[in-house]
Amino acid sequence: MLRDITLGQYYQTESVIHRLDPRVKLGGTLLYIISLFLFRNFLGYGAAAVFLAAVIGLSHVPFKFIVKGMKAIVFLLLITVVFNLFLTPGTELVSVWKLTITVEGLRTAVTMAVRLTMLIIGSSLMTLTTTPNNLTDGMERMMRPLKVFKVPVHEVAMIMSIALRFIPILLEETDKIMKAQIARGADFETGNIVKRAKALVPLLVPLFISAFRRANDLAMAMEARCYRGGEGRTKMKPLVYEKRDRLGYLCIFVYLAVGITVGRLRF
Amino acid sequence: MSIILNHVNYIYGEDGPLAVKALDDVCLQIPDGQFVGIIGHTGSGKSTLVQHMNGLLRAASGHIYFNGEDIYDKDFQMKKLRSKVGLVFQYPEHQLFEIDVFSDVCFGPKNLGLDRREAELRAFDALRKVGMPAELYYQSPFELSGGQKRRAAIAGVLAMSPEVLILDEPTAGLDPKGRDEILRQIKELQVRTNMTILLVSHSMEDVAEYVDRIIVMNKGKVMYDDVPREVFSHYKELEKIGLAAPQVTYILHALKDRGFDVDVNATTTGEAVETVLGALGRKGTYI
Known part of the structure; x- marks a missing residue:
C-alpha cells in the first residue's frame, strides 16, 4: 500500500543519465526549472518538452513509471488550474452564473499546468536516476564554497x-x-x-x-568506526568530471540558449 | 473447517524493475487440528504464504478457501477471517504499544467489539496459556526480555480466540533454552485445545520435534509436503537449498555408514536415542 509512492524514488537501471555526475544533474535540473519560468510563449515550452523527452528517452526509465509518481500531485495541479481559470480578471470568454472564464485566465491556467507538470517530471527524473548517496555527495561538493x-x-x-x-x-x-x-x-x-x-x-x-x-x-x-564529523575526511570515490559530464553541461547550455531565444520572442 | 489454497500466485513489485515471483502456483490444504511446520530459506516465500492465509496480502491469481468460503468473494468479511486466523509476526516490537502487557493483550479482543469484562477475561486466559509470569502482567511491554516479549505478542493474538494460529519465526533471536520453552508451550497449547497451528521457521531443529507435517518452501514453490521423517529423508536435497536436516539425522546416517543397524528415519532426539540403544544392544556392546 505505502510502496506505491514513487515521488523521490530511485529507479535502478543502466543508462547514460544514471552514470552522469550528480553535479551535472543537480545543476541541470536547477537551470531547467529556472528556464521554465522565463518563457513568454509556447515555443519555449515546446523546446523544454523536446529536451525533457530526450532525457527521458536516454534515462531508460519507463514513462509509465514516471507518470505513476505524478498521481500524488494531480490534486494540487487541479486546484491551481481551477483558481487561475476562474479568478483571473480580463476579457470575458464564457460566463455561466457567477463563474467567468477570461482569455487571460485560460492562458495562465494552461501555462501553469504545463509549467508545473514539466517541473515535477523534470525534478523527479533527477531523483529517479540518482541514488540518494550520489545526490548528497553532489550537494556537498556544490555547497562547499x-x-x-x-x-x-x-x-x-x-x-x-x-x-x-x-x-x-x-x-x-x-x-x-x-x-x-x-x-x-x-x-x-x-x-x-x-x-x-x-x-x-x-x-x-x-x-x-x-x-x-x-x-x-x-x-x-x-x-x-571513529566518525568525528567532516574535518579531514576524504572520499573513497571522489566526484570527478568526465567527458560525458562536459557533454552533459554542453547539452544543457545549448537547450538554455535555444529555449530562451525562442521562448522569449514576443508576437 | 480448513484452509485450502488453490493455484495461488503472488508477485512483489509487479510493474517495477525488480519484480519477484514470491509465490508460484501454490496448492495446499490445511485440515483442522494439524500442527504444520513451514520451512524455507530467507526469501523462499514462507512469510508471504502465511500472510495470504489471513488476507493481509491478496493473491495475484488463484483462490483461497477458509471453512468453505472463498475469501476473495465480494461479501466475505475479512475482519472476521482475521479473528479466526491469528497471525503473530516475527518481531514482537512491531505490535506491542500499550503501557502495560495486560492492556496490550486486551487490544485484540477489544477490536472484536467485546465488552471490557469479556476482553479482560480473555486476556488473562491468553496470558496464562503462554506461560507469562503473573508479576509481569502490569509491566511495560518494552522492558520485557526477548522471550517474554514474544509471549506477550502471542498472547495478544491468542486473546482473540482464533481457530488457526500462525506463528512467523517465533523463535528468532532467542537462546536455545528460551526457544525450547516457547516451542514446548506452543505444542502443549495445540494438544490441549486441538487448535490448528502453523509454525514458520528456517530451522529444522525447531520443528522436527513438534510438528505433524512439514511444508518446505523454495523460491515461492512448495518443494516437499509430508510427514517429518519423509521430508528429512531428502536431507541431501534440503542442503542444496540452504536448509539442513536435524543433527540426529546426520548422526544416524553416519552410524549407518559405519555398519550400525540404526533407523535413519528417526526425527526426534528421543527416537534417535532409542534406535541407537537398540542397535548397540543387538550388537551386545555396552558403554
Missing part, C-alpha cells in the same frame, strides 16, 4: 543522506506494523477523524520506538 560562511556543509549533507536512507526503511517498518495490528483487528480505514486519529496510536508508538532504536544503533555504529 559556503564553508567560508561557517555553514556546516558536511553535517547537513550527512543528515540529509541519513534521512533519505531511512525513508524506505521506515516505510517498510510502517507496513509491517500496520499488518501486525490489522492482524489483531485494528482498523485504519473507517470511522470519523477522531476515531482514525486514535487508531494511529498502535501504529505510531512502535514506529517511534523503532526509529529511536535505529538512530541509537546507527550512532553507535558510527562512533565505533
Whole structure:
C-alpha cells in the first residue's frame, strides 16, 4: 500500500543519465526549472518538452513509471488550474452564473499546468536516476564554497543522506506494523477523524520506538568506526568530471540558449 | 473447517524493475487440528504464504478457501477471517504499544467489539496459556526480555480466540533454552485445545520435534509436503537449498555408514536415542 509512492524514488537501471555526475544533474535540473519560468510563449515550452523527452528517452526509465509518481500531485495541479481559470480578471470568454472564464485566465491556467507538470517530471527524473548517496555527495561538493560562511556543509549533507536512507526503511517498518495490528483487528480505514486519529496510536508508538532504536544503533555504529564529523575526511570515490559530464553541461547550455531565444520572442 | 489454497500466485513489485515471483502456483490444504511446520530459506516465500492465509496480502491469481468460503468473494468479511486466523509476526516490537502487557493483550479482543469484562477475561486466559509470569502482567511491554516479549505478542493474538494460529519465526533471536520453552508451550497449547497451528521457521531443529507435517518452501514453490521423517529423508536435497536436516539425522546416517543397524528415519532426539540403544544392544556392546 505505502510502496506505491514513487515521488523521490530511485529507479535502478543502466543508462547514460544514471552514470552522469550528480553535479551535472543537480545543476541541470536547477537551470531547467529556472528556464521554465522565463518563457513568454509556447515555443519555449515546446523546446523544454523536446529536451525533457530526450532525457527521458536516454534515462531508460519507463514513462509509465514516471507518470505513476505524478498521481500524488494531480490534486494540487487541479486546484491551481481551477483558481487561475476562474479568478483571473480580463476579457470575458464564457460566463455561466457567477463563474467567468477570461482569455487571460485560460492562458495562465494552461501555462501553469504545463509549467508545473514539466517541473515535477523534470525534478523527479533527477531523483529517479540518482541514488540518494550520489545526490548528497553532489550537494556537498556544490555547497562547499559556503564553508567560508561557517555553514556546516558536511553535517547537513550527512543528515540529509541519513534521512533519505531511512525513508524506505521506515516505510517498510510502517507496513509491517500496520499488518501486525490489522492482524489483531485494528482498523485504519473507517470511522470519523477522531476515531482514525486514535487508531494511529498502535501504529505510531512502535514506529517511534523503532526509529529511536535505529538512530541509537546507527550512532553507535558510527562512533565505533571513529566518525568525528567532516574535518579531514576524504572520499573513497571522489566526484570527478568526465567527458560525458562536459557533454552533459554542453547539452544543457545549448537547450538554455535555444529555449530562451525562442521562448522569449514576443508576437 | 480448513484452509485450502488453490493455484495461488503472488508477485512483489509487479510493474517495477525488480519484480519477484514470491509465490508460484501454490496448492495446499490445511485440515483442522494439524500442527504444520513451514520451512524455507530467507526469501523462499514462507512469510508471504502465511500472510495470504489471513488476507493481509491478496493473491495475484488463484483462490483461497477458509471453512468453505472463498475469501476473495465480494461479501466475505475479512475482519472476521482475521479473528479466526491469528497471525503473530516475527518481531514482537512491531505490535506491542500499550503501557502495560495486560492492556496490550486486551487490544485484540477489544477490536472484536467485546465488552471490557469479556476482553479482560480473555486476556488473562491468553496470558496464562503462554506461560507469562503473573508479576509481569502490569509491566511495560518494552522492558520485557526477548522471550517474554514474544509471549506477550502471542498472547495478544491468542486473546482473540482464533481457530488457526500462525506463528512467523517465533523463535528468532532467542537462546536455545528460551526457544525450547516457547516451542514446548506452543505444542502443549495445540494438544490441549486441538487448535490448528502453523509454525514458520528456517530451522529444522525447531520443528522436527513438534510438528505433524512439514511444508518446505523454495523460491515461492512448495518443494516437499509430508510427514517429518519423509521430508528429512531428502536431507541431501534440503542442503542444496540452504536448509539442513536435524543433527540426529546426520548422526544416524553416519552410524549407518559405519555398519550400525540404526533407523535413519528417526526425527526426534528421543527416537534417535532409542534406535541407537537398540542397535548397540543387538550388537551386545555396552558403554
